[in-house]
Amino acid sequence: MQSGAPALRSVLTVKGQSCEVSLEPERAALCWRELRPRRGRERSRAAELCLTRVLHRARALTGGLKHQFPPGGHVVPVSEIISVEDADAGETYHHGSNWQHMCKPHAFTVHYVQRMKKHRWSCKAVTFWCSDEVLCCQWLKALGDLLDRQTCRPKHLLVYINPYGGKKKGKQIYERKVAPLFSLAGISTEVIVTEFANHARDNLYEVNLDKYDGILCVGGDGMFSEVLHGLIGRVQKDTAIDPNDPDVVLSPCDIRIGIIPAGSTDCVCFATVGVNDPVTSALHIILGDSQVLDVCAVHRKKRFLKYTVSNLGYGFYGDILKSSEKNRWLGPARYDFAGFKMFLSRNWYEGTVSFQPAKWAAGSPRDLTRCRSGCDVCRQSIAQLEEHQRAQARGLVRNEQEDDWKTIKGKFMAVNAANMCCACPRSPKGLSPAAHLADGAADLILVHKCSRINFLRHLIRHTNKKDQFDFPFVEVYRVKNFQFTPKHLEEDDDVDAESTDMAIPGKKNFAQICADHPSCGCNQVNSVWNCDGETLDQTAIEMRVHSQLIKLFARGIEDSKLEDVGCPSRV
Ligand SMILES: CCCCCCCCCCCCC/C=C/[C@@H](O)[C@H](COP(=O)(O)O)NC(=O)CCCCC
Ligand SMILES: Nc1ncnc2c1ncn2[C@@H]1O[C@H](COP(=O)(O)OP(=O)(O)O)[C@@H](O)[C@H]1O
Numbered sequence: 013m014q015s016g017a018p019a020l021r022s023v024l025t026v027k028g029q030s031c032e033v034s035l036e037p038e039r040a041a042l043c044w045r046e047l048r049p050r051r052g053r054e055r056s057r058a059a060e061l062c063l064t065r066v067l068h069r070a071r072a073l074t075g076g077l078k079h080q081f082p083p084g085g086h087v088v089p090v091s092e093i094i095s096v097e098d099a100d101a102g103e104t105y106h107h108g109s110n111w112q113h114m115c116k117p118h119a120f121t122v123h124y125v126q127r128m129k130k131h132r133w134s135c136k137a138v139t140f141w142c143s144d145e146v147l148c149c150q151w152l153k154a155l156g157d158l159l160d161r162q163t164c165r166p167k168h169l170l171v172y173i174n175p176y177g178g179k180k181k182g183k184q185i186y187e188r189k190v191a192p193l194f195s196l197a198g199i200s201t202e203v204i205v206t207e208f209a210n211h212a213r214d215n216l217y218e219v220n221l222d223k224y225d226g227i228l229c230v231g232g233d234g235m236f237s238e239v240l241h242g243l244i245g246r247v248q249k250d251t252a253i254d255p256n257d258p259d260v261v262l263s264p265c266d267i268r269i270g271i272i273p274a275g276s277t278d279c280v281c282f283a284t285v286g287v288n289d290p291v292t293s294a295l296h297i298i299l300g301d302s303q304v305l306d307v308c309a310v311h312r313k314k315r316f317l318k319y320t321v322s323n324l325g326y327g328f329y330g331d332i333l334k335s336s337e338k339n340r341w342l343g344p345a346r347y348d349f350a351g352f353k354m355f356l357s358r359n360w361y362e363g364t365v366s367f368q369p370a371k372w373a374a375g376s377p378r379d380l381t382r383c384r385s386g387c388d389v390c391r392q393s394i395a396q397l398e399e400h401q402r403a404q405a406r407g408l409v410r411n412e413q414e415d416d417w418k419t420i421k422g423k424f425m426a427v428n429a430a431n432m433c434c435a436c437p438r439s440p441k442g443l444s445p446a447a448h449l450a451d452g453a454a455d456l457i458l459v460h461k462c463s464r465i466n467f468l469r470h471l472i473r474h475t476n477k478k479d480q481f482d483f484p485f486v487e488v489y490r491v492k493n494f495q496f497t498p499k500h501l502e503e504d505d506d507v508d509a510e511s512t513d514m515a516i517p518g519k520k521n522f523a524q525i526c527a528d529h530p531s532c533g534c535n536q537v538n539s540v541w542n543c544d545g546e547t548l549d550q551t552a553i554e555m556r557v558h559s560q561l562i563k564l565f566a567r568g569i570e571d572s573k574l575e576d577v578g579c580p581s582r583v
C-alpha cells in the first residue's frame with residue numbers, strides 16, 4: 013500500500029466476532045472494533061477512561077486521528093507491529109458456542125507490542141479471519157508494504173552473550189526469550205558466546221561491521237562496557253583518530269548497540285528503557301528504536317584509560333565494586349553484601365576535584381525535569397552547545413581551555429560522575445534523577461566526609477522521593493569535564509608517578525599496602541574508580557563528556573502518561 017493509497021476497510025472475524033477493521037496509511041495504524049459488542053459486556057466508566065487514553069496514545073503516535081473510533085476499539089500503530097503472517101492451517105476459531113476447525117484458513121495473524129505496567133512490553137497476537145483468499149492476500153500485502161517502510165528496523169545482528177554475568181543465565185535468557193522473537197520478526201543473527209573477559213571487545217576490532225545493522229550484548233553493565241570499548245575503539249581506528257589525545261573529537265559510532273539485560277545491575281538498560289526485562293529490550297530492538305547517548309572518556313594525562321556511560325564513581329561505589337568481585341559467586345547479591353560492609357567501613361578519601369561547569373546545559377541537577385523519550389532538555393542543551401562551539405570558533409567568546417575551572421579540596425566519602433540518571437532496580441530514580449542521556453554533560457556529585465547516620469540518610473533518599481542532594485555535606489554540579497587527584501599525588505610533579513609506580517614490580521604505594529592489609533585499621537589512602545562496573549587502577553584521572561557519541565536500540569524512558577497503565581488496548 014503506497015502513501016496516499018486509500019484506506020483498507022473490511023469486516024473480518026476476530027475470535028468469532030465480526031469486526032470492522034481498517035488500515036489507513038496516512039494514520040499508519042491498524043484499528044478494529046466489534047460491530048456488535050458481546051452481550052453482557054457493558055462498558056464501565058473505567059473502560060471509557062482507558063479508551064480515551066488509548067486514543068490519546070494513538071493520536072500522539074500517529075500525529076492525530078482523523079476518525080474517532082467508536083467504543084470497543086483497538087488501535088495498533090504500524091510502527092508497533094512486530095510481524096504479520098498467514099495464520100496456521102490448523103488454527104481453530106470460536107464461532108458462537110461451537111469450536112470449528114478451518115481446513116484452509118483465509119486468515120492472517122498480526123503480532124504487535126502491548127504496553128504493560130512500568131515500561132514493560134509484551135508481544136501479543138491477534139488473528140483476523142477473512143471471507144475469501146483474495147481479501148486475505150490484500151490485507152497481507154497492505155500490512156507487508158507498510159512494514160517494509162519501517163526502514164529503521166534491523167535485519168541482521170551480531171550478538172555477544174556473556175554466560176557468566178549476573179545469575180549466569182545469559183544464554184538461557186537469549187535462547188528462550190529473545191531468539192524466538194527475533195525469528196518471528198525475521199531478524200537473522202550471528203551469536204558469539206564469549207569464552208573469556210574482553211572476548212567481545214577484541215572481536216569487534218576484527219569483524220566486518222558492514223554486515224550488521226546492530227550489535228547486541230547479553231549481560232550486565234560490564235558486558236556493555238566491553239562492547240562499548242570494542243565499538244568506539246574500532247571506529248576511532250578506522251577513522252585514524254588517536255584516543256590517547258584527551259582533546260580529540262571522537263568519531264561517532266553509527267551502528268546501534270542493543271542490550272539484553274542479564275547482568276547484576278543493568279543500569280544502562282534500566283535508565284534507557286525503564287525496566288530490566290529481556291522481552292521488552294528485544295521488542296525495542298525489533299522496532300528499530302534509536303537513542304543517542306553521551307560517552308565520557310577517562311584519561312590520565314596523555315593516556316586513554318576507559319570510556320563510561322553510566323557512573324564513574326570513586327570512594328563508596330569503587331570500594332563496593334572492588335570488594336564485591338571477591339564474592340562473585342553470590343551473583344547480584346554480592347553488591348548488597350559489599351554495600352553493607354562499605355557502609356560500616358565509612359571510608360573517606362582526601363583529594364582535589366576540579367571541573368568546568370556545562371554552562372550551556374538547559375537543565376540543572378536539582379531541577380524536577382526527567383530525561384524522557386524525545387527529551388527537550390537534551391535537544392536544547394545540544395543546540396546551545398553547538399551554538400557555543402560555533403561562537404568559539406569565530407572568536408566571539410573566550411576559549412574556555414584555561415578559564416572557568418572550579419576547584420574543591422576535601423575529604424570525600426564518594427565522588428560520582430553520573431552521565432545518566434543511573435536508575436536501576438535498587439534505586440528506581442538513580443544516582444542523579446535529573447541527569448540526561450544525551451545533553452553533552454554529566455552530574456558531578458561530591459559527598460563529603462560525614463557521620464554514618466548522615467551517609468545512611470543520603471543513601472536512603474536514593475530509594476524514595478526525597479532529594480538526595482539536600483544535605484550540607486553533598487554538592488552536585490552539571491559539568492562538561494572534571495579532574496581528580498588524590499592527596500598523595502597532589503604535590504607530585506611527575507605526572508605519571510602513579511602509573512610508573514605500578515609498572516615497577518615490588519614497588520608499592522601506600523594505598524596498595526593498605527588494601528593488601530585490610531586488618532591494619534587505617535583509613536585507606538586510595539579507593540578505586542568504578543567505571544560502569546569495571547575497576548580502574550589509576551586514581552588520578554581526567555574525564556570529559558563526548559556528546560551523543562553512540563546510539564542504542566532504545567527510545568529513552570517513555571512518559572508514563574503514554575502507557576496504558578493497567579489497561580490493555582482492548583477496552
Ligand atoms: C539503604 C539503602 C541504600 C540503597 C542505595 C542504593 C543506591 C544505588 C545507586 C546505584 C547506582 C548504580 C550505578 C551503576 C553501576 C553499575 O554500572 C555497576 C556494574 O553493573 P553490572 O555490571 O550490571 O553488575 N554496578 C555497581 O557498581 C553496583 C552498585 C551497587 C550499589 C549498592
Ligand atoms: N566468558 C567470560 N568469562 C569471564 N568473564 C567474562 C566473559 N565474558 C565477559 N566477561 C566479563 O564479565 C564481567 C561482568 O560481566 P557482566 O555481564 O557485566 O555481569 P555482572 O553484571 O554480573 O557484573 C565483564 O567484565 C566482562 O568483561
Ligand SMILES: [Ca+2]
Nearest residue numbers: 306431448453
Ligand atoms: Ca549526559
